[in-house]
Amino acid sequence: MDIRIVDIAKDFGGTGALRGVSLDIRDGELIALLGPSGSGKTTLLRVIAGLEIPSAGQVLFANEDATNLPVQHRRIGFVFQHYALFRHMTVFDNIAYGLRVRPRAEQPSRQEIGQRVEALLDLVQLPGIEKRYPAHLSGGQRQRVALARALAVEPRVLLLDEPLGALDAKVRKDLRRWLRELHDRTGHTTVFVTHDQDEALELADRVAILNEGRVEQIGTPDEVYDTPASPFVMAFVGDTTSMPIELRDGQATFAGKRLMADIIGSVEGQTQLYLRPGDAVLVKPDPDDLAGTVLGVRRTATGRRVHVRLDPTATEIEIEAAASRNVSVGEAVGVRILKGRVFSAA
Amino acid sequence: MAAAIRLRFRRRSAIPGFGLALGYTLFYLSLIVLIPLAALLLKASGLGLRGIFEIATEPRVLAALRLSFGLSLAAAFVDSIFGLVIAWVLMRYRFPGRKLLDAAVDLPFALPTAVAGIALATLYAPNGWLGAVLLSFGIKVAFTPLGIFIALMFVGLPFAVRTVQPLIAEIDREVEEVSATLGASRAQTLRRVILPMLTPAMLTGFALAFARSVSEYGSVIFIAGNLPYVSEIAPLLIVIKLEEYNYAGATGIAAIMLAVSFVTLLAINLLQAWTRRFAHA
Numbered sequence: 089m090d091i092r093i094v095d096i097a098k099d100f101g102g103t104g105a106l107r108g109v110s111l112d113i114r115d116g117e118l119i120a121l122l123g124p125s126g127s128g129k130t131t132l133l134r135v136i137a138g139l140e141i142p143s144a145g146q147v148l149f150a151n152e153d154a155t156n157l158p159v160q161h162r163r164i165g166f167v168f169q170h171y172a173l174f175r176h177m178t179v180f181d182n183i184a185y186g187l188r189v190r191p192r193a194e195q196p197s198r199q200e201i202g203q204r205v206e207a208l209l210d211l212v213q214l215p216g217i218e219k220r221y222p223a224h225l226s227g228g229q230r231q232r233v234a235l236a237r238a239l240a241v242e243p244r245v246l247l248l249d250e251p252l253g254a255l256d257a258k259v260r261k262d263l264r265r266w267l268r269e270l271h272d273r274t275g276h277t278t279v280f281v282t283h284d285q286d287e288a289l290e291l292a293d294r295v296a297i298l299n300e301g302r303v304e305q306i307g308t309p310d311e312v313y314d315t316p317a318s319p320f321v322m323a324f325v326g327d328t329t330s331m332p333i334e335l336r337d338g339q340a341t342f343a344g345k346r347l348m349a350d351i352i353g354s355v356e357g358q359t360q361l362y363l364r365p366g367d368a369v370l371v372k373p374d375p376d377d378l379a380g381t382v383l384g385v386r387r388t389a390t391g392r393r394v395h396v397r398l399d400p401t402a403t404e405i406e407i408e409a410a411a412s413r414n415v416s417v418g419e420a421v422g423v424r425i426l427k428g429r430v431f432s433a434a
Numbered sequence: 435m436a437a438a439i440r441l442r443f444r445r446r447s448a449i450p451g452f453g454l455a456l457g458y459t460l461f462y463l464s465l466i467v468l469i470p471l472a473a474l475l476l477k478a479s480g481l482g483l484r485g486i487f488e489i490a491t492e493p494r495v496l497a498a499l500r501l502s503f504g505l506s507l508a509a510a511f512v513d514s515i516f517g518l519v520i521a522w523v524l525m526r527y528r529f530p531g532r533k534l535l536d537a538a539v540d541l542p543f544a545l546p547t548a549v550a551g552i553a554l555a556t557l558y559a560p561n562g563w564l565g566a567v568l569l570s571f572g573i574k575v576a577f578t579p580l581g582i583f584i585a586l587m588f589v590g591l592p593f594a595v596r597t598v599q600p601l602i603a604e605i606d607r608e609v610e611e612v613s614a615t616l617g618a619s620r621a622q623t624l625r626r627v628i629l630p631m632l633t634p635a636m637l638t639g640f641a642l643a644f645a646r647s648v649s650e651y652g653s654v655i656f657i658a659g660n661l662p663y664v665s666e667i668a669p670l671l672i673v674i675k676l677e678e679y680n681y682a683g684a685t686g687i688a689a690i691m692l693a694v695s696f697v698t699l700l701a702i703n704l705l706q707a708w709t710r711r712f713a714h715a
Contacts, residue, residue, distance in 0.1 A: 139611050159614040166615040172608035176630045176712045186616035189626070221712040241616055 089150045089244040089277050090115050096135055096145035104131045106142070107301035113245075118271045118278045120288035122324070123298035129281045130249055132298070136279060137247050138162045149244065165238030165276075169250040171230045173222040179233050180205055180218035186241035208236040211270070228259045239274070248280035252287060264291055285325045289313060297321050319431050322362050329405040331398065333361045335430060342425075343401055345378060350427035363428040365393060365408040370421050377422040385415050396423060471692065478689035481682055489686035494662050495671060499687075502668040503694060505579060506647035509586035510594075514640045517594025518632065524595075525602040539595045542588050547652030554585055555657040577659025582667065585653040590643030597639035601632055630709075637706040641699055648695055 091113040098106040103126035111132075113119055121129040134140040136147060138159035147155045154162060174182050183205045187196055196204065209215050212232040222230055231251065238246060251267065252260045268291055271278055282288050288295045289309040296306045297320075305317040316322035319330070333340045333347065335355055340347040342361075351361070371377055383404065384395040392409045407423065409415060478486065489495055524536050542550065558565040558575040565576055575581045605628065613623040651669040658665045668691055675684040 137615060139615070159611075160617050160619060162615075163617075164615055166612060168608045168612060170606075170608065172606060172612040174609065174613075174627055178712075185613070185618070185626070189613075189616065189618040189622045223712060237612075237616070 090148075091136065091245060091277065091279075092146075092148040092151075093132070093136070094146040094148065096132065096142045096147065098128075098131055098135060098140060098142045100131075104128050105301045106131055106135070108145070109298075109301070109303055111296055111303060111306065113277060113279060116275045116277055118268070118280075118291065118293045120292035120295045121279065121281045121298060122283070122285060122288040122295050124283060124324070126300075127298040128301040129283075129298045133247050133249055133279060133281050136245070137164050137166050139166070163241065163244045165241060165243030165246045167231075167234045167238050167246070167248045167251055169253045171222075171234040171254075173230055173234055173237075175222050177221075178218060179209075179214075179220050179222070179225070182222070182233060183208055183237045183240050185237060204240060205236075208240055211239070211274075212236045213266075226259075227255050228263055231255065231263065235270075239276075243276070246276045246278040248278065250281055250283070253282070253284075260287075267291060289325065295325075297324060299324075316429070319360070319362055322429065327365050327406065328362055329365060329407075330360050330362045331403045331405055332401075333359060333430075335359055340428075342378060342398070347378075347425050349425040351430060352427070353430040353432070355430045355432050359430050361425075361428040361430055363405070363425065365406045367427050368405065368407045368423055368425045370394060370396075370407055370409050370413065370415070371424050373420055373422045377424045380421050380423045382415055382417055382419045382421055384417060387411070394421075396421060398423065474685060474688055474692065477681070477685040481686050485682070486686050486689060489683060490690050494666075495668075495687055495690075497663045498666050498668040498671045499690065499694070501579060501582070501666070502648060502691070503698075505583050505586055505667075506644050506650075509583055509590055509647050510640050510644035513587055513590045513594040513643045514636050517591060517639055517643075518598050518636060520591075521595045521599040521602055525599060540592050542590075543592050547589065547650065548656065550588055551585060551653035551656030554581070554588065554653065558584065558657065576657055577661075577665065579658075579665050581657040581659070582654050582665060585657050586647040586650055589650050589653055590647050593642035593646060594636075594639040597642065598632055598635045601635040605631060634706050634710045637702055637709065641702040641706075644702070645695065645699060648691065 091111075093109060093111040093113075096106050096109045106128045109128070109132055121132055123129045131140060135142050138154070138157060142155065145155070146153060149157075149162070174185065177185070184201050187201050187204065205218065206215075209218065212235055214229060214232055214236075217225070217229070217233075222233070225233065231254075235248075235251075252263055255263065264287060280291070289312075292309065294306060294308055295312050297304045297312060299320050305312055305321045307315075312321060313325050316325065319328075322328050331342060333342050335351070335357065338351065338354070340349060340351050340361065349361075349367075373379055379399045380396040381399065382394060383397050386393040386395075388408075390408075391411045392413065392415060394407045394409050394415050395404060396407055397404045405423075415421070481489070490499070520539065524532060524539075555576055556562050558568070558581055560566065560569050560574070560576065562576070568575055573580070575584065609627060609631075610623055613627050614620075618626065649669065651667075651673075654667055655670055658667060658670070660666050660670055668687060672684045672687050675681075675687065
């Protein structure tokens, strides 16, 4: 189902407020709402669900105004971060809940409910646990039961609030891939909230990045990673380091030294150059390159992260180096900036 | 066998002091609870089962026991329901005077029961504030079983409120929200989600209020009128027998009350364990 969010505002007088958010969600899409805590991403999800009434704006479900439609009638599936399973009910009763609370005329027969629950448990790969209580399940299992419960009512949209947030790293990785597969198989329009950029980039068709109640950028993972619309987006979706430069007619200088870097974006005068750690390389000290001193070295999965202070200033940047490169703290190095990005102050 | 038990008790634990704590618990429980009750049973055993049966089937005793247990169950039942409502309001809403109201719930604990009895009797007497109004509707409260019922509700209420209160605080808002997203109305959420989660605590409150009511003496005798066969409670009958130096009769009734109370409380506890079956991990 297509969902249109038009100029939604919600004011609590605290964090998590929304200040004019518009977003189009396409049918069958898996979209991530990414942002730091307090950015309003969960509030937006709850507005879509109808758990929060916006102070202004509209929510359209398949071109119909759903802004004032009560939660009960929205036909959505909501999965909370901490699952919110009914702990006094068995797994079976939890999943069947949405079917049993329907008006008698629309209620499936006992047998149909039984088949449906069984099919859903197969779908979430937990066959045979119908009789257990939530207290007997692991975190990953609870998450999947919560998902099965949400899917039981055949929701028009699936809303997931930090679905993997409460799980440990390993389970999280597995479940992430599994969620994507599940989405590809069932094709539910899905919106999920996360603060983990890796999760958003790996899982979603499109990512909406929120900051202080506004959408900073919406785009595919490639778009938001490769062509960030603001320094915030750039810093939030990946490691970013920055340095002050002067830009005149496309020619960048740092502390009086010309940079041979490829600069994206156009600004005149003093500005900040943003780069990924891989956008600069360590070289032998050379008068043509920037000079720096190594302040620290960290091993990462793929290489080394070198923390360099650029002479003669106090500017510090992070540079990615190969694991084979031996770097020692205090070493004088040359730094060559390959590319970077400037943003006009908006 | 003995060695195996020793091992079980001796198992190393991060929380030490099991032996000492258990020893103290048993000693204290024996001194304060078990020895007096054993003395009571010993005294009653002098009557023999036959003697106790005869006391129990004495019409006046039977009427008093029926009144005591019947009204206690009824009062505890009503307390459980209104206790739940009061606890819900106190926990879920913020309003001026909430703290004051919260504190007022404990008053029946703190008040000497005789004071409560006299106050209730004055209020509900045919010429009292409430009694006069009720009498004009043809309802007589003071010096009838209805008066006893009101006194028992009064003393039992704090138990019903205080046992469910922490559980209401514990209910996650999200559980109610998820129920709504699944299409449940507010009434369905209440019936299928919230009440079942509170049932174990309500049963505990019920058991405590019941136990308190069965043993209540001070507040009841002032409002009951104490008419044999009509508004005479079993504890009063025990006192009457004592005043007649009929110690055997008094202990007989006491032993019967003890047995009935014990069985009732045991049944409530079993029921409560069953409603909490989901919690065992």
